[in-house]
Amino acid sequence: xxxxxxxxxxxxxxxxxxxxxxxxxxxxxxxxxxxxxxxxxxxxxxxxxxxxxxxxxxxxxxxxxxxxxxxxxxxxxxxxxxxxxxxxxxxxxxxxxxxxxxxxxxxxxxxxxxxxxxxxxxxxxxxxxxxxxxxxxxxxxxxxxxxxxxxxxxxxxxxxxxxxxxxxxxxxxxxxxxxxxxxxxxxxxxxxxxxxxxxxxxxxxxxxxxxxxxxxxxxxxxxxxxxxxxxxxxxxxxxxxxxxxxxxxxxxxxxxxxxxxxxxxxxxxxxxxxxxxxxxxx
Amino acid sequence: xxxxxxxxxxxxxxxxxxxxxxxxxxxxxxxxxxxxxxxxxxxxxxxxxxxxxxxxxxxxxxxxxxxxxxxxxxxxxxxxxxxxxxxxxxxxxxxxxxxxxxxxxxxxxxxxxxxxxxxxxxxxxxxxxxxxxxxxxxxxxxxxxxxxxxxxxxxxxxxxxxxxxxxxxxxxxxxxxxxxxxxxxxxxxxxxxxxxxxxxxxxxxxxxxxxxxxxxxxxxxxxxxxxxxxxxxxxxxxxxxxxxxxxxxxxxxxxxxxxxxxxxxxxxxxxxxxxxxxxxxxxxxxxxxxxxxxxxxxxxxxxxxxxxxxxxxxxxxxxxxxxxxxx
Numbered sequence: 001x002x003x004x005x006x007x008x009x010x011x012x013x014x015x016x017x018x019x020x021x022x023x024x025x026x027x028x029x030x031x032x033x034x035x036x037x038x039x040x041x042x043x044x045x046x047x048x049x050x051x052x053x054x055x056x057x058x059x060x061x062x063x064x065x066x067x068x069x070x071x072x073x074x075x076x077x078x079x080x081x082x083x084x085x086x087x088x089x090x091x092x093x094x095x096x097x098x099x100x101x102x103x104x105x106x107x108x109x110x111x112x113x114x115x116x117x118x119x120x121x122x123x124x125x126x127x128x129x130x131x132x133x134x135x136x137x138x139x140x141x142x143x144x145x146x147x148x149x150x151x152x153x154x155x156x157x158x159x160x161x162x163x164x165x166x167x168x169x170x171x172x173x174x175x176x177x178x179x180x181x182x183x184x185x186x187x188x189x190x191x192x193x194x195x196x197x198x199x200x201x202x203x204x205x206x207x208x209x210x211x212x213x214x215x216x217x218x219x220x221x222x223x224x225x226x227x228x229x230x231x232x233x234x235x236x237x238x239x240x241x242x243x244x245x246x247x248x249x250x251x252x253x254x255x256x257x258x259x260x261x262x263x264x265x266x267x268x269x270x271x272x273x274x275x276x277x278x279x280x281x282x
Numbered sequence: 283x284x285x286x287x288x289x290x291x292x293x294x295x296x297x298x299x300x301x302x303x304x305x306x307x308x309x310x311x312x313x314x315x316x317x318x319x320x321x322x323x324x325x326x327x328x329x330x331x332x333x334x335x336x337x338x339x340x341x342x343x344x345x346x347x348x349x350x351x352x353x354x355x356x357x358x359x360x361x362x363x364x365x366x367x368x369x370x371x372x373x374x375x376x377x378x379x380x381x382x383x384x385x386x387x388x389x390x391x392x393x394x395x396x397x398x399x400x401x402x403x404x405x406x407x408x409x410x411x412x413x414x415x416x417x418x419x420x421x422x423x424x425x426x427x428x429x430x431x432x433x434x435x436x437x438x439x440x441x442x443x444x445x446x447x448x449x450x451x452x453x454x455x456x457x458x459x460x461x462x463x464x465x466x467x468x469x470x471x472x473x474x475x476x477x478x479x480x481x482x483x484x485x486x487x488x489x490x491x492x493x494x495x496x497x498x499x500x501x502x503x504x505x506x507x508x509x510x511x512x513x514x515x516x517x518x519x520x521x522x523x524x525x526x527x528x529x530x531x532x533x534x535x536x537x538x539x540x541x542x543x544x545x546x547x548x549x550x551x552x553x554x555x556x557x558x559x560x561x562x563x564x565x566x567x568x569x570x571x572x573x574x575x576x577x578x579x580x581x582x583x584x585x586x587x588x589x590x591x592x593x594x595x596x597x598x599x600x601x602x603x604x605x606x607x608x609x
Contacts, residue, residue, distance in 0.1 A: 031382055079573055086580045089317060092385065093523060096516050097572035104566025215512070219393050222386040261397070264390045271383060272375050 003248050005133050009206050011244025012144035017199035018224045018236045019151060020192030026168040027188045030091035035196055036218030037102040040211060042068040042197025043204035044106055051118050061201045065194045072193020073186060107211045115209040140202050148237055164188060223263050227270055283426045291433035295501050297541035298436040302494040304521045304533040305447045309487035312528035313456055315463035316484055317385040320392030321518055324488040326399060326510035327368055328361035328495025330406060333505040335360055336416040345403040354418040358496050365492025366485050373484040378477055392512060399507040411506030415499045436497055443490055447530045459483050520572045526582025535584055
């Protein structure tokens with residue numbers, strides 16, 4: 001049972017991280033390796049607010065999300081926008097460089113020591129005799145679900161969201177039809193980085209905060225993105241929960257160190273059978 | 283033997299190994315357009331293959347089961363061969379789909395290889411790894427002379443790899459590969475088997491990467507998972523971008539510039555407790571260097587040049603027609 005809970009929690013964090021990754025992939029057309037570092041930035045900002053300034057974890061989390069979205073946008077502004085005309089491959093390589101810069105800054109400030117949030121101890125809700133999930137775990141699932149719902153409503157119900165989808169489908173056409181592409185691109189970077197920051201805070205709550213968390217998670221984020229169909233925002237939501245559960249449940253059958261290999265085998269299988277991803281592109 | 287010569291030969295040896303690896307990546311990405319983000323996997327496979335084949339059988343208390351005690355000249359080509367087999371297995375399913383998928387698959391593959399090196403102790407001796415790896419011609423000279431000799435040996439292998447890469451690049455194979463990179467549909471329309479060309483380039487590059495891995499364990503004299511971290515991949519990418527993608531000479535220049543800069547950072551005097559900060563700053567500077575190069579010299583220091591067109595063997599058409607008509 002705790003594996004299922006853990007799997008769902010990991011899946012929720014993955015979902016938030018990958019949705020942002022996918023949005024950037026759709027709008028900018030490249031795989032942003034530096035997106036993983038937004039998780040690190042989010043987790044560490046929340047840590048500063050929580051442990052150093054003594055804030056409660058909820059406002060600390062909100063502050064971290066806002067800070068991360070601004071940092072993510074600044075990184076894009078300073079590093080990615082000038083390289084755009086060099087093409088998507090160069091952007092991918094640049095994003096690796098950007099990831100190193102962000103990672104280096106975080107490590108230079110905080111050092112390599114593992115950190116943890118200051119949290120009051122919490123008792124798990126019980127179902128009969130079995131402990132099911134602690135309140136903070138339930139809150140995390142709710143937050144993730146609300147964020148996904150918010151994103152869904154934003155993309156389907158508002159002018160801005162419709163314009164973003166139009167841009168994702170055909171950038172030039174959207175521009176000709178009077179969509180303010182440069183402003184919306186800024187929105188996308190802000191939203192995607194913020195979601196990444198939130199995912200980082202959640203991962204910090206589930207486990208620990210360490211400087212390599214961005215590097216460790218970007219691979220699994222990419223795998224989720226492939227599984228969900230590159231660029232399909234709804235596909236990755238399902239794929240994230242699936243991968244979270246699959247890697248977590250596989251621990252029952254195989255030693256923990258193989259969970260990455262299982263994810264790897266899954267993407268090879270997906271490439272062989274359905275290279276366009278499991279879900280229809282929306 | 284003067285100290286500077288020893289230091290220099292150390293730098294040259296390491297830069298030479300990275301240059302070979304960059305040539306391999308240039309074959310993948312520069313010529314073939316294959317985005318290999320896990321070149322360290324083939325590097326590691328080569329290094330470990332060499333080590334396991336040359337290690338003496340395990341003594342008591344060792345975790346590994348196999349040590350074959352082969353001589354180095356047998357294990358060195360085997361390193362390339364095993365890397366080729368893995369490249370074939372990875373390439374067969376993934377090279378049919380387009381670029382980004384290969385990026386993710388190779389990236390993930392490198393991670394799987396690295397974690398296997400740590401976890402499969404029966405084969406790799408786990409995180410402890412192997413020590414005192416067999417070096418070629420080690421018995422013939424003393425330690426200091428050997429440092430210089432190893433640098434020369436690595437440069438010789440680099441020269442051979444460069445000649446091979448240059449030959450491949452100008453041969454019909456390399457020209458077709460570049461055509462596939464530039465425009466797949468056009469290459470298809472003149473009935474080139476795009477998939478087969480990509481696969482061959484991928485395997486050939488991986489062989490070179492595997493050989494570089496074997497040289498890397500010569501140089502390090504140890505084989506532990508930590509020396510095959512993902513940083514290697516990105517260092518090689520940075521070297522290739524600095525030098526100029528698609529240019530073999532650029533690849534070598536880029537590797538030497540990057541490694542030279544890395545070693546120069548070591549001269550910065552800093553207290554020991556700052557070591558972790560210094561190493562993260564070093565990575566940060568590498569990232570910065572890459573961003574700056576891409577921003578201001580996107581083609582690299584030595585940009586790719588189209589090879590000269592193949593020599594005309596037949597007389598020009600018009601001349602021949604004129605002769606035939608007796609004008």
